[in-house]
Amino acid sequence: MRLSPAVAGGAATVCLLISLLACSIQAHNITRILAKHPQFSTFNHYLTVTHLAAEINRRQTITVCAVDNAAMADLLSKQLSIYAIKNVLSLHIFVDYFGSKKLHQISNGTVLTSTMFQATGSAPGSSGYVNITDLKGGKVGFGTEDNGGKLDAVYVKSLEEIPYNISVIQISQILASPEAEAPTPGPSQLNLTSLMSKQGCKAFVELLISSGAEKTFESNLDGGLTVFCPTDGVIDAFMPKCKNLTASGKTALLLYHGVPVYQSMGMLKSNNGLMNTLATDGANKYDFTVQNEGEEVTLKTKVVIAKITGTLVDEEPLGIYKIDKVLLPRELFKAAPPAPAPAPEAESPKAEKDVPASSTPESNAPDGEPEDQKADDSGSSELGGAGGLISVLLSLSLVVLSLV
Numbered sequence: 313m314r315l316s317p318a319v320a321g322g323a324a325t326v327c328l329l330i331s332l333l334a335c336s337i338q339a340h341n342i343t344r345i346l347a348k349h350p351q352f353s354t355f356n357h358y359l360t361v362t363h364l365a366a367e368i369n370r371r372q373t374i375t376v377c378a379v380d381n382a383a384m385a386d387l388l389s390k391q392l393s394i395y396a397i398k399n400v401l402s403l404h405i406f407v408d409y410f411g412s413k414k415l416h417q418i419s420n421g422t423v424l425t426s427t428m429f430q431a432t433g434s435a436p437g438s439s440g441y442v443n444i445t446d447l448k449g450g451k452v453g454f455g456t457e458d459n460g461g462k463l464d465a466v467y468v469k470s471l472e473e474i475p476y477n478i479s480v481i482q483i484s485q486i487l488a489s490p491e492a493e494a495p496t497p498g499p500s501q502l503n504l505t506s507l508m509s510k511q512g513c514k515a516f517v518e519l520l521i522s523s524g525a526e527k528t529f530e531s532n533l534d535g536g537l538t539v540f541c542p543t544d545g546v547i548d549a550f551m552p553k554c555k556n557l558t559a560s561g562k563t564a565l566l567l568y569h570g571v572p573v574y575q576s577m578g579m580l581k582s583n584n585g586l587m588n589t590l591a592t593d594g595a596n597k598y599d600f601t602v603q604n605e606g607e608e609v610t611l612k613t614k615v616v617i618a619k620i621t622g623t624l625v626d627e628e629p630l631g632i633y634k635i636d637k638v639l640l641p642r643e644l645f646k647a648a649p650p651a652p653a654p655a656p657e658a659e660s661p662k663a664e665k666d667v668p669a670s671s672t673p674e675s676n677a678p679d680g681e682p683e684d685q686k687a688d689d690s691g692s693s694e695l696g697g698a699g700g701l702i703s704v705l706l707s708l709s710l711v712v713l714s715l716v
Contacts, residue, residue, distance in 0.1 A: 340478045342368045342376060349471060354384040362398035363628045367428065368405060370578050375406035375479045378471060383485045392493060399492040402429035403442060403456060411479045412470040421446045429492060432627050439491035456489040464488050504530055508541055508632060511624045515547035525566040528590055536574035536629040540611060542638045550638045561644050567591035568598050568641050574629045580609045598641050611635065614642035
């Protein structure tokens with residue numbers, strides 16, 4: 313049967329939308345891109361070892377300035393620590409898109425661009441910026457901001473470009489930077505309690521030290537650690553409840569604020585679900601649910617909902633985030649009773665839905681549903697995800713075909 317022009321056009325539009333969506337959800341993979349070019353195998357290896365590859369793959373707009381094995385040999389001859397090597401390689405990852413065409417059409421002939429070294433907060437001052445300059449004869453030069461204006465490297469060629477998503481180019485040599493090459497403490501050398509005390513979590517640190525729980529946190533540093541730190545005002549308000557706990561209960565409560573793996577803010581924003589903690593011990597689950605909506609990340613226990621309000625440290629293997637409430641595990645605290653039913657005149661289901669859980673004073677009572685059920689419901693209700701959009705498009709396809 314021959315399709316009418318309208319139906320045929322509708323079907324073609326739906327197919328085009330599905331095709332575009334499939335392309336949009338394909339993530340780039342820097343490891344696979346560089347694997348096509350054996351002369352960059354050392355650079356590729358160290359992107360993996362330093363965990364920069366995962367960060368590159370997570371970002372939507374990125375430029376990677378790769379160097380060949382000979383240039384990497386020069387870097388490795390300096391015998392830097394793996395943490396310093398990570399800083400140096402971070403300078404070769406721009407958080408903006410620079411394809412071959414853009415590099416040769418820079419406005420005013422020169423531009424400063426931010427790098428992964430700058431974005432992580434590890435770079436002092438502006439040392440995490442790289443100067444890109446158009447030079448005579450069609451060359452493009454690169455130099456770090458803390459290298460006295462010297463352009464160490466030049467553009468060689470483009471390896472792969474996915475416009476405005478990822479550009480992988482070759483430059484002639486490693487970008488020199490005294491700040492990036494400076495000795496960097498390993499995770500076990502970091503003073504965890506000092507980091508938190510200086511940034512608004514001193515009261516939480518004092519509880520860790522007095523209970524001895526800080527030793528458990530520190531022992532997990534090398535393997536990866538995420539800490540959710542209630543701020544000083546939050547701890548002060550919570551202290552009357554804390555005093556009613558036994559010594560073992562206080563320790564479990566504090567360990568409940570640590571996760572024995574590194575979770576970057578990007579990971580927290582992109583993953584919903586249950587998370588075990590340092591307090592988890594067999595039948596004693598001591599877990600909570602991570603939920604996110606846009607840029608907001610919340611941590612939901614059976615008793616309370618806390619929101620991440622700031623970042624103290626976010627660099628593998630350590631993430632420390634401020635939260636606006638103490639996390640209360642069901643193993644130690646009773647869930648608050650359900651909120652009272654709305655008045656008869658406010659009987660609309662929509663009105664009830666619009667009242668945020670955090671509007672109840674002191675704690676946020678759960679509505680009786682299991683935590684894993686809640687996490688699944690919240691994920692499936694958002695049509696903004698790729699899965700929801702695919703379902704909508706497939707439904708539209710069936711409607712169009714039914715008109716045939």
